Amino acid sequence: MSEARREKAEKLHHLLETEGDTVAENTRLFNRGRYEATADLADYEALKDEARAIKEDAIERLPELIEELRDSVEANGGNLYVADDAADANRYVREVVTDRGDSVVKSKSMTTEELELNEALEEAGVDVTETDLGEWVLQVADEAPSHLIGPALHKSSEGIADLFNEQFDLEEPLETPRELTKFARDQLLVDIEEADVGITGANFVTADSGTVALVTSEGNARKSALVPDTHVAITGIEKVIPAVEDLEPFLELIGKSATGQDVPSYYSLLTPPLTSPPVDFERPNEAVTDDPEGREFHLVLVDNGRSAMREDPDLKETLYCIRCGACANSCGNFQSVGGHAFGGETYTGGIATGWETGVEGLESAAEFNDLCTGCTRCVPACPVKIDIPWINTAVRDRVNHMDGEGEFDFLVEGLTPDDEPAGLDRAKRLFGNFETLAKWGSATAPLSNWIAGSAPARWAMERWIGVSSERDLPEFQRETLVDWFETRGSRVDAADAEREAVLYPDVYTNHVAVERGKAAVRALEALGVRVVVPRSAAVGSGRAPLSQGMVETARGQAERFRDALSSELDRGRDVVVVEPSDLAAIRREYEKLLPADDYERLSESSFEVMEYVFGMLENGADGNELRAGDQEPVDYHAHCQQRTLGLAAHTVAVLERLGYEVTTSDTECCGMAGSFGYKSEYYELSMDVGEPLREQFGDDGRRVLASGTSCVDQLEALLSRPATHPVELIAPDTSPR
Amino acid sequence: MTTNALSAFRASAERHHATVHEVTPADVGPTLDALVEPPAVGVAPGFDLPSSVETDPSPADLDAARTGVTVASLGIADYGTLVLEQDAAASEAASLFPERHVALLRTEDVVPSIGDALGTLGPRLRDGGSAILATGPSATADMGELVLGAHGPEAVDVVLVGEEYGDEAGSDSNVADAADPTTVDAGGTDAEADR
Numbered sequence A: 001m002s003e004a005r006r007e008k009a010e011k012l013h014h015l016l017e018t019e020g021d022t023v024a025e026n027t028r029l030f031n032r033g034r035y036e037a038t039a040d041l042a043d044y045e046a047l048k049d050e051a052r053a054i055k056e057d058a059i060e061r062l063p064e065l066i067e068e069l070r071d072s073v074e075a076n077g078g079n080l081y082v083a084d085d086a087a088d089a090n091r092y093v094r095e096v097v098t099d100r101g102d103s104v105v106k107s108k109s110m111t112t113e114e115l116e117l118n119e120a121l122e123e124a125g126v127d128v129t130e131t132d133l134g135e136w137v138l139q140v141a142d143e144a145p146s147h148l149i150g151p152a153l154h155k156s157s158e159g160i161a162d163l164f165n166e167q168f169d170l171e172e173p174l175e176t177p178r179e180l181t182k183f184a185r186d187q188l189l190v191d192i193e194e195a196d197v198g199i200t201g202a203n204f205v206t207a208d209s210g211t212v213a214l215v216t217s218e219g220n221a222r223k224s225a226l227v228p229d230t231h232v233a234i235t236g237i238e239k240v241i242p243a244v245e246d247l248e249p250f251l252e253l254i255g256k257s258a259t260g261q262d263v264p265s266y267y268s269l270l271t272p273p274l275t276s277p278p279v280d281f282e283r284p285n286e287a288v289t290d291d292p293e294g295r296e297f298h299l300v301l302v303d304n305g306r307s308a309m310r311e312d313p314d315l316k317e318t319l320y321c322i323r324c325g326a327c328a329n330s331c332g333n334f335q336s337v338g339g340h341a342f343g344g345e346t347y348t349g350g351i352a353t354g355w356e357t358g359v360e361g362l363e364s365a366a367e368f369n370d371l372c373t374g375c376t377r378c379v380p381a382c383p384v385k386i387d388i389p390w391i392n393t394a395v396r397d398r399v400n401h402m403d404g405e406g407e408f409d410f411l412v413e414g415l416t417p418d419d420e421p422a423g424l425d426r427a428k429r430l431f432g433n434f435e436t437l438a439k440w441g442s443a444t445a446p447l448s449n450w451i452a453g454s455a456p457a458r459w460a461m462e463r464w465i466g467v468s469s470e471r472d473l474p475e476f477q478r479e480t481l482v483d484w485f486e487t488r489g490s491r492v493d494a495a496d497a498e499r500e501a502v503l504y505p506d507v508y509t510n511h512v513a514v515e516r517g518k519a520a521v522r523a524l525e526a527l528g529v530r531v532v533v534p535r536s537a538a539v540g541s542g543r544a545p546l547s548q549g550m551v552e553t554a555r556g557q558a559e560r561f562r563d564a565l566s567s568e569l570d571r572g573r574d575v576v577v578v579e580p581s582d583l584a585a586i587r588r589e590y591e592k593l594l595p596a597d598d599y600e601r602l603s604e605s606s607f608e609v610m611e612y613v614f615g616m617l618e619n620g621a622d623g624n625e626l627r628a629g630d631q632e633p634v635d636y637h638a639h640c641q642q643r644t645l646g647l648a649a650h651t652v653a654v655l656e657r658l659g660y661e662v663t664t665s666d667t668e669c670c671g672m673a674g675s676f677g678y679k680s681e682y683y684e685l686s687m688d689v690g691e692p693l694r695e696q697f698g699d700d701g702r703r704v705l706a707s708g709t710s711c712v713d714q715l716e717a718l719l720s721r722p723a724t725h726p727v728e729l730i731a732p733d734t735s736p737r
Numbered sequence B: 001m002t003t004n005a006l007s008a009f010r011a012s013a014e015r016h017h018a019t020v021h022e023v024t025p026a027d028v029g030p031t032l033d034a035l036v037e038p039p040a041v042g043v044a045p046g047f048d049l050p051s052s053v054e055t056d057p058s059p060a061d062l063d064a065a066r067t068g069v070t071v072a073s074l075g076i077a078d079y080g081t082l083v084l085e086q087d088a089a090a091s092e093a094a095s096l097f098p099e100r101h102v103a104l105l106r107t108e109d110v111v112p113s114i115g116d117a118l119g120t121l122g123p124r125l126r127d128g129g130s131a132i133l134a135t136g137p138s139a140t141a142d143m144g145e146l147v148l149g150a151h152g153p154e155a156v157d158v159v160l161v162g163e164e165y166g167d168e169a170g171s172d173s174n175v176a177d178a179a180d181p182t183t184v185d186a187g188g189t190d191a192e193a194d195r
């Protein structure tokens, strides 16, 4: 392994050992909670659409809304300041605070983490106390948050008890979460009562009224805004929405998306300066209602790169983010290592790539961007429907262009004719150009397999390219699926055919998993489909380069795919795809890569193979020739992208219809995620992400099915027993006709 | 408000760890007597408060109070949420500082959804008003598991007041529970275990 890869692997290893278990437990709890809470929500999809539409409109009209907000805030008697960057915001807040005193209580705000406001205030001699219990734990421990909404989610109650018992001179050691909470509340109450200024963030700000909406469960934001007579609310400019009534979908969604609570304890809709009198503990015995001074309010809206993000087509969507953390909770890699690996200077989880690129710069995002495997499990979780994986892909492309070291990578370069920059990471280049490699592999098999599998080659691959020597390599087949089909031909006459379809010979099915492709042909023929496997269709879909952030290479492949398949569509043929990740490219990313008409035509005519089988059976095809299950119990893990496309149910339905008893996996992603698990620095993480599958399916002895090529490989590695694609299970052994 | 919305309110509030007492206007007095454990603070225009309740509290009173009584301007049936609007009379502090928050809510002020509540609140917030949508007691999971009672109250009692409760004998039966001083005294621990 190269030095850089080794360092990365060691850091991940350390986090897996220290924080991994606590992070996994908490994020999976939140994730399950989200599923349960949203399952009860009849209009979940409609609410997400509504939330998204409000954000799209607000970001579109942002300058205008900020001016409307300014009028509202000033009419209420408050002040609005728009800060260009962190230094500007910190200067403004420092002046407000030092003018009023020297102590601040704060409720949780990621934006102030971004600004490093606490440090700026402390330098000016101001005492800053975080009042969110999780943030306070981190302040005491001097650690950084590891999650957007659960900043101390990586810490167990034992860890917190040890910390408190060590840091504070306590007569009785603290133990239970209840004791810890009570201790923290009592400590913090003193700080709140003595504070000169209360600082809060804002989850939303409504332009029509100047209302700051805060979402909390502890009540600390209520106290921080109520007790001191001066309130400073700090947030990003993107938090402005038009009107109070627009809060509705967000208030319905945010708790459910974040922690699975159907509603948090408090939505504070504060229109400062508040009518409530301050609670002045310097005059403890005078009625609070005869407050002589009144209140002061400052709303600080932070730009810090956001206006530029608004102009950047790839990053713009990031501004719709309501920071619920669902993308982190649904992410297999995040569940394993948490935000201290999967994050940048401030933000963590999938969407952090967008935030870090926008506010800190590409270097910060480059640190962790690889950890997004593009599995897309965050996509249905996001309450504002952000295409988080696309942001990660687009940023990966920029990262690829960032550090052109210009080395001559002879080993990979010959195999990888692409348009990507010279210094591109060798592993990325190799996996991104898998098509070229596979052609060479089949042409020279079995020699290619012997060479690749030999000890010196594995050593070189690990050393120079970063392919983990723990993994079995794909074995290239001398006779490709296309070769086989050319000799064999179709077994269903055009005259008898129910439908005609192209079985898309994706690179892997064509060169490696050839038997799976043959099974797919036989299964379709058993349903009366006339199948063709044309050599002209044996082109990459663009999935491989996309996963490495090689967007232009992917675009070129998408265009080639379109050209190759268009004539088939013209003949009235459907496109049947075996590998879910290829179908996901067609149905999702082609929208970004191809003209709208081409995208629509291809995505509407392409089907996952079991989806197609399901459709044929639903439309009356006779499934008698398919292999029936006879109550055989099977374990099934659907591919992550297939699940995001809503296609897992089709496989389960077909299997059940044929008499199999199906147990489906509970996990989001198997951890292999295409090439990810092959990379030496991620091997251990990849296996850890797959751990829940081992726990669930470990030694139940049942047949194991998975829809993705890499899932099959990963399940075999995890369970030490063979796994197959469902179509291989149901296809007749020999062609029936 | 329809009986359906009222029973939905009650079910949702209890799901979120609040206790709901359904009483006629005439029974408000005895109910509060049973629920309010001194020292107490509170503001309740339109209702008579027990004499133990300090209606114009100082910071020291707020700090010492075990019970705070306020009136919710709306209830949201979907979630059992109380809408607590801010005023110059310190009701926000009275609902936030004490361990137990007793909220009076008129049945006619229960609306079905958050959207309905925002419809009412929109004009008021545009007029400079502020409101808390409070559901159940304050809570945190930051110390490793869910604990009720963080910076805010650890118990919430909703006294739902309506003539309609006059017809049903015994509808205020859980006042008897609340009258049991051990329940009120026990603060968070037992209040949590009770539900």
Ligand code: SF4
Binding pocket: A148, A320, A321, A322, A323, A324, A325, A326, A327, A328, A351, A378, A381, A382, A383, A384, A385, A386, A388
């Ligand atoms: S990107 Fe979506 S899911 Fe992730 S934190 Fe933002 S709003 Fe939540």
